[in-house]
Amino acid sequence: MSAAQGWASSPFEVIIVGGGMVGTALACLLGRAGLAVAVLDAREAPLDRGAVGKGPPSMRVSALTPVSQQLLEGVGAWAWMASRRVSPYRFMQVWDGEGSGEVNFSAEQAGVPVLGHIVENDVTLAALEACLTKLPSVQVRYGARVAGLETGNTGRTVLLEDGSRLTAPLVVAADGARSPLRTMAGIDVNSRDTGQVAVVTTVRTPRPHGGVARQVFLPTGPLAFLPLRIEDDDHHCSIVWSTTPAEAERLMDLPRQAMGVELASAIDHRLGEVTVTDRALAVPLTQRHAERYVQPGFALVGDAAHSIHPLAGQGVNLGLMDAAVLAEELVTARRRGLSPGEEHILGRYARRRRGDNAAMLALMDGFRLLFGARHPALTLARNLGLSGVDRLGPLKRLLMQQATGHRGRLPYACRALSRRDAG
Numbered sequence: 001m002s003a004a005q006g007w008a009s010s011p012f013e014v015i016i017v018g019g020g021m022v023g024t025a026l027a028c029l030l031g032r033a034g035l036a037v038a039v040l041d042a043r044e045a046p047l048d049r050g051a052v053g054k055g056p057p058s059m060r061v062s063a064l065t066p067v068s069q070q071l072l073e074g075v076g077a078w079a080w081m082a083s084r085r086v087s088p089y090r091f092m093q094v095w096d097g098e099g100s101g102e103v104n105f106s107a108e109q110a111g112v113p114v115l116g117h118i119v120e121n122d123v124t125l126a127a128l129e130a131c132l133t134k135l136p137s138v139q140v141r142y143g144a145r146v147a148g149l150e151t152g153n154t155g156r157t158v159l160l161e162d163g164s165r166l167t168a169p170l171v172v173a174a175d176g177a178r179s180p181l182r183t184m185a186g187i188d189v190n191s192r193d194t195g196q197v198a199v200v201t202t203v204r205t206p207r208p209h210g211g212v213a214r215q216v217f218l219p220t221g222p223l224a225f226l227p228l229r230i231e232d233d234d235h236h237c238s239i240v241w242s243t244t245p246a247e248a249e250r251l252m253d254l255p256r257q258a259m260g261v262e263l264a265s266a267i268d269h270r271l272g273e274v275t276v277t278d279r280a281l282a283v284p285l286t287q288r289h290a291e292r293y294v295q296p297g298f299a300l301v302g303d304a305a306h307s308i309h310p311l312a313g314q315g316v317n318l319g320l321m322d323a324a325v326l327a328e329e330l331v332t333a334r335r336r337g338l339s340p341g342e343e344h345i346l347g348r349y350a351r352r353r354r355g356d357n358a359a360m361l362a363l364m365d366g367f368r369l370l371f372g373a374r375h376p377a378l379t380l381a382r383n384l385g386l387s388g389v390d391r392l393g394p395l396k397r398l399l400m401q402q403a404t405g406h407r408g409r410l411p412y413a414c415r416a417l418s419r420r421d422a423g
């Protein structure tokens with residue numbers, strides 16, 4: 001329970017299970033519209049806002065699009081994040097490690113001030129948690145692990161491990177990629193092992209990164225150098241190296257110095273020598289897509305609905321869009337006096353989000369299969385493809401729209417960011 005708020009017995013309109021970035025963002029959007037919301041998270045306590053975003057960067061970061069930034073500005077989280085630590089990038093370089101193809105994007109070409117920001121996940125979450133404490137209609141309970149889900153006449157009831165129960169017309173599962181609530185609701189998931197593991201760490205390089213997000217496609221998978229600005233120092237990057245499980249195991253066993261040598265060579269020494277400054281973490285990469293996003297009185301958002309290969313840095317951006325669209329539908333329904341658990345309201349959310357997420361999952365699969373292959377014909381094709389894309393203005397612009405998040409009909413919460421014109 002948040003320190004400032006007592007755990008009231010008043011009925012909730014929405015229970016959100018999972019106080020990660022997506023669940024917390026959804027609670028902020030609903031709470032700002034005055035909905036009575038409970039957020040339950042298994043973590044023992046909120047993040048220590050005094051400590052996050054200070055000192056060495058944390059290993060888990062996300063590339064946030066300008067569209068996600070707009071949402072975070074709208075709920076009042078971005079100002080704190082920016083005051084703590086966000087790293088803008090204005091250029092993207094993507095190239096083929098096996099050939100000569102290369103694509104370069106700039107924010108100027110995309111018509112936006114920045115292509116995005118690399119932000120430590122705990123900075124984003126701490127800012128959202130701070131916003132929640134200012135919303136009187138939102139109650140947050142930590143150390144609250146949900147162990148069961150029941151359907152009744154008045155909605156859904158969640159059963160907590162400590163034996164307590166909580167009922168609301170709508171329960172939203174924002175409980176991550178392995179979503180226990182999704183299983184409890186009996187929703188199947190299309191799950192596919194990508195055959196890759198992401199090795200994540202932080203490095204320092206003698207040459208500044210220059211605000212460029214770099215990604216090289218190697219035969220074993222993509223390697224990203226994501227630029228970090230640490231107290232005006234542009235020499236750190238967060239590494240996401242997606243590779244085969246065997247190769248990941250080998251990399252994890254390497255001493256830091258040897259891993260640095262391999263990283264430097266893998267990106268053609270574009271930033272000079274690479275010094276690994278943190279331990280490495282290995283994360284198996286499974287793509288998942290829930291067969292349905294909603295049932296009466298129940299909805300999935302974020303990684304609980306879809307988990308995607310990190311090669312285009314889309315996961316939490318898609319999740320924040322889920323939160324914005326679901327909040328928009330629920331707030332509109334409330335104005336009309338409708339219950340948030342009604343199937344047709346939730347159906348509108350599912351229709352607006354599932355197709356977009358499916359398209360992005362398919363795009364990532366295509367990229368991974370095309371660039372993961374060693375066949376000479378494919379190497380040639382992808383070189384032609386990459387070089388071709390660099391010359392083809394409209395297609396490149398489309399790709400830039402994907403990268404910045406400016407695609408399709410945006411929910412209101414994501415619309416206002418000033419930009420010249422990405423289309």
Ligand SMILES: Cc1cc2nc3c(=O)[nH]c(=O)nc-3n(C[C@H](O)[C@H](O)[C@H](O)COP(=O)(O)OP(=O)(O)OC[C@H]3O[C@@H](n4cnc5c(N)ncnc54)[C@H](O)[C@@H]3O)c2cc1C
Nearest residue numbers: 018020021022042063146175176302303313314315316317
């Ligand atoms: C290597 C890597 C790199 C990535 N890079 C990017 C990137 O650049 N850009 C991007 O957009 N995305 C990226 N992602 C994806 C991004 O990290 C995820 O999409 C995002 O963290 C999902 O957030 P979420 O809130 O949906 O779930 P989570 O962060 O998993 O939160 C789930 C919450 O639910 C709680 N919970 C779970 N079970 C229960 C229960 N039974 N009861 C109560 N609470 C429970 C947990 O405690 C947790 O707080 C990356 C992912 C990986 C693996």
